[in-house]
Amino acid sequence: MGHALAERHFSPYETVQKWVDEWFVSKEQFFWRGIHKLPEKWEKCMFLNECWFCDEREDTPEHTLWTCSEWESYRAEARAGGLDLNRSTIGNELVESKSKWVAFEGLIEKILRAKIVRENERKKSGVRNLVRT
Numbered sequence: 114m115g116h117a118l119a120e121r122h123f124s125p126y127e128t129v130q131k132w133v134d135e136w137f138v139s140k141e142q143f144f145w146r147g148i149h150k151l152p153e154k155w156e157k158c159m160f161l162n163e164c165w166f167c168d169e170r171e172d173t174p175e176h177t178l179w180t181c182s183e184w185e186s187y188r189a190e191a192r193a194g195g196l197d198l199n200r201s202t203i204g205n206e207l208v209e210s211k212s213k214w215v216a217f218e219g220l221i222e223k224i225l226r227a228k229i230v231r232e233n234e235r236k237k238s239g240v241r242n243l244v245r246t
Contacts, residue, residue, distance in 0.1 A: 165235060166228075177224060183231075184224045191220045 164172040166183035177184065179200060188198055196216045197206055207214045 165232060177228060178221065184227070187220060187224050187227070191216060196220070 162172050163170050164176060164181055164183075167181050169176050169181065172181075179198075192198055194216060196213055197203070203217070207217055
């Protein structure tokens with residue numbers, strides 16, 4: 114629109130309004146196509162739930178706790194403290210020992226607190242790849 118308006122002069126408001134209306138009508142296909150592509154683009158960006166810290170395409174609670182490489186040092190520390198992080202047996206282990214329950218609870222809290230801090234830092238800095246290529 115800026116190029117189309119270059120060096121144009123309008124006197125009454127109605128002339129300006131008519132010109133703008135005609136310009137939008139002439140560009141209808143362009144705007145229609147662009148506007149109708151927006152939901153698809155928004156879906157790619159807004160509903161993308163990929164992990165910000167590794168290459169996993171879906172960031173779930175299970176991924177964060179069990180497999181995300183960003184939090185491996187926390188899991189290693191818990192294992193060194195005697196917590197067996199075997200997914201198939203962790204339930205039994207937690208029921209059998211209050212100290213292991215407390216350790217597991219601490220691990221979850223530590224990971225989630227660190228994740229929140231790091232996500233907030235990334236949001237503030239504007240660093241986030243929304244769409245992978």
